[in-house]
Every structure is written in C-alpha cells, then in structure tokens.
Amino acid sequence: MIAVEGLQAWHQVAEGGNADALKKLLDENAVFHSPVVHTPQEGKAIVFLYLASAFQVFRDSDFRYLREIVQGDTAVLEFAVTIDDIEINGVDMIKWNDDGKIIDFKVMVRPLKAVNMLHQQMKAMLESMS
Amino acid sequence: MIAVEGLQAWHQVAEGGNADALKKLLDENAVFHSPVVHTPQEGKAIVFLYLASAFQVFRDSDFRYLREIVQGDTAVLEFAVTIDDIEINGVDMIKWNDDGKIIDFKVMVRPLKAVNMLHQQMKAMLESMS
Numbered sequence: 001m002i003a004v005e006g007l008q009a010w011h012q013v014a015e016g017g018n019a020d021a022l023k024k025l026l027d028e029n030a031v032f033h034s035p036v037v038h039t040p041q042e043g044k045a046i047v048f049l050y051l052a053s054a055f056q057v058f059r060d061s062d063f064r065y066l067r068e069i070v071q072g073d074t075a076v077l078e079f080a081v082t083i084d085d086i087e088i089n090g091v092d093m094i095k096w097n098d099d100g101k102i103i104d105f106k107v108m109v110r111p112l113k114a115v116n117m118l119h120q121q122m123k124a125m126l127e128s129m130s
Numbered sequence: 131m132i133a134v135e136g137l138q139a140w141h142q143v144a145e146g147g148n149a150d151a152l153k154k155l156l157d158e159n160a161v162f163h164s165p166v167v168h169t170p171q172e173g174k175a176i177v178f179l180y181l182a183s184a185f186q187v188f189r190d191s192d193f194r195y196l197r198e199i200v201q202g203d204t205a206v207l208e209f210a211v212t213i214d215d216i217e218i219n220g221v222d223m224i225k226w227n228d229d230g231k232i233i234d235f236k237v238m239v240r241p242l243k244a245v246n247m248l249h250q251q252m253k254a255m256l257e258s259m260s
C-alpha cells in the first residue's frame with residue numbers, strides 16, 4: 001500500500017501549505033492533469049507550479065477533504081471548498097511511484113459553475129506566480 | 131468489500147446498457163450528483179433517468195473504464211469517452227448500501243470543454259426521455 005504512506009506526507013504538506021515540502025513529494029517526471037485543460041502538464045517544475053498555485057487559491061478558505069478511497073499506489077481524495085459563495089466539489093487522484101514520490105496528479109471538479117470559477121482563479125494565480 | 135460485488139453487477143449492466151437491469155441496482159433512496167449541476171437529484175426514479183440518459187448518450191461511443199479504485203463500500207471508476215472529437219475524462223463515484231444497492235452516484239468530468247459538451251448532450255437526452 002504505497003498510497004497509504006504517500007498520503008500521510010501529502011496531508012502534512014497540504015495542511016501546512018508548505019511549498020518547499022511540496023517539492024520533495026514530487027517525482028522529476030510527475031504529470032499534472034488540470035480540471036480545466038485537456039493537455040497533461042509534464043515535469044516536476046510545472047506540477048509544482050500548479051499545486052503551489054492551488055495552495056494559494058485555497059489558503060484561508062474552508063477547504064476540507066471528505067472521502068478517501070485508497071487502493072495500491074493510488075488514492076482518490078474527495079474535497080469541498082467554498083470560494084465567493086460557489087461550492088466546489090472535486091477529487092484529487094494521486095498516484096505514487098515505488099520511490100514514494102507523486103508521479104501523477106489529476107483533479108476533477110463539479111459542478112460546471114465551479115469549473116468556471118476555478119478556471120478564473122487558477123489562471124490569475126498562475127500568471128502572478130510565473 | 132461490498133463495492134467489489136456491486137461493481138460486478140454494475141459492469142454487467144453498464145456494458146449491456148440494459149435499463150431494466152439498471153433499475154434493480156438502485157436503492158429507493160439513491161442520490162445522483164451531476165457533473166454539471168450542484169443540487170443532488172434524490173430518489174430512485176430520477177437517478178434512473180440520469181443514468182439511463184447517460185447510457186443513451188454513450189451508446190455506440192468508445193466509452194471505456196480506465197482505473198478502478200475500490201475501498202469498502204465505495205468505488206471510483208475513471209472513464210474516457212470521445213464525443214464529437216471532444217475527449218471526456220471522468221469518474222463515477224459509486225457507493226453501495228449493506229443490501230448491495232447503489233445509494234449514491236456522483237460524476238465528475240474534465241476538462242472544461244467536456245463538462246460543457248456533456249451539459250448539452252445530457253440536457254437534450256433528459257428532455258427527450260422525460
């Protein structure tokens with residue numbers, strides 16, 4: 001159960017919102033799949049940029065994880081967060097490699113209104129961080 | 131592992147696209163959470179309508195399940211399907227009760243283009259089936 005150990009580290013980093021610690025969790029060849037854009041974002045640097053941006057967008061919000069479904073090297077973490085009165089419900093699908101590093105990170109959100117809202121928020125944050 | 135048994139029945143029904151068999155899988159108090167709309171759709175009749183509509187939308191498509199993450203009473207089934215040249219990537223999050231009936235069915239899709247496309251397709255199909 002590689003995911004169980006990886007999850008513990010992920011929760012520590014996500015709760016602390018610590019960007020330096022986040023970097024240590026990612027494999028060099030990690031891939032990020034955005035809820036908004038089809039094209040996978042490849043490589044540790046860009047995956048870090050997306051996740052660090054998300055940490056910023058959700059800082060001081062009511063972000064919380066709901067369900068965790070864990071099997072083998074993969075975990076699905078369902079979350080909920082309210083931004084500007086729009087309720088966002090989503091999943092982080094995280095896959096770890098044998099070295100315990102995150103190799104794949106996919107996010108999906110619902111409903112449609114939340115996807116649009118996240119699109120705007122993440123775009124602004126990515127531009128300010130790039 | 132309630133979900134493991136429930137999954138077998140789900141796959142049989144989903145692959146056959148059999149609406150009568152689908153009805154037997156659902157609990158009277160089942161709830162459907164759409165990828166498009168926030169408000170949960172409550173009760174077997176409306177959950178059936180949504181899932182049967184989805185069967186119609188995806189009939190004769192290249193719909194296929196990718197990853198399965200299963201734990202306890204819940205399964206997350208990642209899928210991919212192409213409609214009108216738009217690649218839809220999503221998850222079915224299915225929860226079964228102790229009687230082996232589906233009590234909760236949540237769908238999320240990505241990217242944004244796919245949410246919009248599904249919105250249009252499902253709207254048209256729900257109107258034609260209602």
